[in-house]
Amino acid sequence: MTTTLSSRGLPRVVITGVGLTSPNGNSLPEYRRNLLAGVSGVRPYSIRYFGPTLAGVCEFDVLRHQSKKEARRGTRAGAIAVWCANEALKDAGIDPAQRDRSRLGVFIGTTEHGNVETENEVHNVSQYGYDLRYWSHHHNPRTVANNPAGEVTLNLSLTGPAYCLGGACAAGNLGLIHALQMLQLGQVDLALGGGVSESIHTFGIFASFHAQGALATHPDPTKASRPFDKHRNGIVVAEGGCLYVLERLDDARARGARIYAEVLGYHVNSDASDFVLPDSEGQNRCMRGALAHAGLDAQAIDILNTHATSTPSGDTVECRAIAQVFSDSPRVHVNNTKSFIGHAMGAAGALELAGNLPSFDDRIVHPTINVDELDPDCALRGLVLNAPREAAQVEHIMNMSFGMLGINSAVIVGRPPS
């Protein structure tokens, strides 16, 4: 059988399933409906030591895909991953029992893993005078960096490669990119790729963003995450996850799969300039790198989903990079998903791309909400603010995710091949 190859001579890879949990939806249809209806998933939240704050909180039925014992023994990130994996496979119409389980890979991006579990154990032993005989034997399997992917393999009896990719807040894209690469290399025949985050369960992340002056506040929780607004004042931390089923185009066609999109190109690079501050030059190079990899000009991008986290400096830096790359792109629509759900950290890239995939069908671009007064420094061409907009065409979507230590990632997907 002849393999359908990309212009780079590699097998073409498509997305055929989506499983997600977001603060405003537990399936792609529900999530998309709420993105078009302006429904936020941010709410009041409280966590030990830090106290009252805001967060994007997911409410999915953990016991739909896990036994009580699995849920008790595992982690929140594991539960999110198991949910997303099962929902994605179901969405793709794939029963793992009917497949060679050694040829199914799981590649999950995480911003961090282990903070939640370690904080829990330290708190636990603090109740026993810091006597380490009370430290749980579950601590190591819960905190190893491959925990979420490993929990998926245990839940679904998968025996192929499965691990996590640590990429700060660019990690969701990394999971997708690595899944694509493993399919193109022939290492797997089916891949689950994306990202998860349990970050709202660690007080450390709230305390650290607060110490950095980067944690959002607003009297109305649903308006706290407001990228591009002149009065934005920081990040809303969120949990969530999104895993995609990816297959080689030929395999997907052979089984008559519904195809959401084709992954056309990507790029990952590093700023090498600061621990926390973003760099528009590095972001610029990342976007241009992804366009070159996909063989596209900036003018070909119809939807650009931004990373913008609602911090005063971060959004400005990113908008500078976008303005440089897309200044001659009358077709581009620029939006942001964190304004609805907060910053889902390692899940952000995957979740934010997912919310835009239905645009290939309906040509509607979901907006950035909560922009009451647009920051002049963020006044980009093509911004879709506060209400959805219909595009004349949607052929290509670019999703950007950046992270601490200067990691940048960009993924470009195209309309499902006819």
Next chain:
Amino acid sequence: MTRDEVILAVKDIIQTIAPDEDLSNLDLGVRLRDQIELDSMDFLDIVMELRKLYGVQVPEEDYKHLATLDGCADYLTPLLAGKELHCASKA
């Protein structure tokens, strides 16, 4: 705690550790691992809960005494003689 209460205490801990299991028909003389799904990590959980709830330290060489509910009762009743029963799961 009486011997019956010790058995109740252990079943209560097991119910917390293995919440999917039905403990209503456990045979006191048969190995727990032959009746319900318990692995070595679960077994360590039982030991940990005994430590947390009742302050009982079970040394590793004595784990073998906890294989059956009868064995648990034989081993733990003297150690829990002056302790109050704490039931979380109502097993």
